Amino acid sequence: MKPQEILAKLPYSKPFLFVDELLQIDENGSTGTYTYDKDLDFYKGHFKDAPVTPGVILTETMAQIGLVCLGIYLSESANTEMKAHVMLTSTAMDFMKPVFPGEKVTVTAEKVYFRFKKLNCNVIMKNEAGETVCKGNISGMVTAKMHD
Amino acid sequence: MNREELIAAIKEIASPYTGDKTALDQINEETNFITDLKINSANLVDIILDLEEKFGIEIDNDSMSKMLNVKSTIEIIEAKLAENDRK
Numbered sequence: 001m002k003p004q005e006i007l008a009k010l011p012y013s014k015p016f017l018f019v020d021e022l023l024q025i026d027e028n029g030s031t032g033t034y035t036y037d038k039d040l041d042f043y044k045g046h047f048k049d050a051p052v053t054p055g056v057i058l059t060e061t062m063a064q065i066g067l068v069c070l071g072i073y074l075s076e077s078a079n080t081e082m083k084a085h086v087m088l089t090s091t092a093m094d095f096m097k098p099v100f101p102g103e104k105v106t107v108t109a110e111k112v113y114f115r116f117k118k119l120n121c122n123v124i125m126k127n128e129a130g131e132t133v134c135k136g137n138i139s140g141m142v143t144a145k146m147h148d
Numbered sequence: 149m150n151r152e153e154l155i156a157a158i159k160e161i162a163s164p165y166t167g168d169k170t171a172l173d174q175i176n177e178e179t180n181f182i183t184d185l186k187i188n189s190a191n192l193v194d195i196i197l198d199l200e201e202k203f204g205i206e207i208d209n210d211s212m213s214k215m216l217n218v219k220s221t222i223e224i225i226e227a228k229l230a231e232n233d234r235k
Contacts (some may be wrong), residue, residue, distance in 0.1 A: 089188065113197070116209065118190050
């Protein structure tokens with residue numbers, strides 16, 4: 001499956017789609033980018049007069065580029081009839097640097113294992129200077145249904 | 149390995165994944181991972197991966213789907229260990 005086909009299958013839309021480009025994907029991992037539009041609504045409140053991208057949004061971005069794109073790729077390549085949904089089940093993240101409005105980030109995910117429908121990945125996010133802004137481990141269950 | 153030893157091994161592996169220490173202390177063959185130990189399906193996968201490593205066995209999808217309580221888990225571990233012995 002090509003990156004463009006996977007992007008078309010993502011179940012998100014604005015303001016909760018956090019993938020712009022999927023640069024690379026194969027059975028071992030994925031790489032993608034996202035630029036945080038300075039007009040995103042949460043910047044008004046996080047924080048008052050000092051906008052910084054919330055950690056949960058960074059985590060979501062890593063989950064969409066890493067876990068969800070890779071989960072769809074791994075499931076639907078094996079079974080083209082399947083419409084795969086990925087449910088987030090756990091995260092462990094370390095945050096190193098703030099990400100400000102307008103910054104572009106690159107997320108790289110490496111598969112640790114995909115067994116019994118559970119996908120576990122190590123993920124890392126870098127800013128345009130190539131500095132690591134956050135990294136961690138994330139997992140989810142790939143199901144055929146949106147709600148279980 | 150007898151049944152008590154297998155239950156003790158399962159108890160040790162399940163321990164980090166359950167918040168219900170009372171249910172864990174009372175673990176027996178009828179204990180269900182999801183309803184009694186309050187373990188979610190994602191952590192159940194990790195328990196099964198840990199059991200594979202501990203016992204040097206490989207669990208297939210069909211077996212995995214049956215491993216919801218301690219009794220069926222023991223039966224599957226015993227069957228896989230016996231398969232290994234025949235090899």
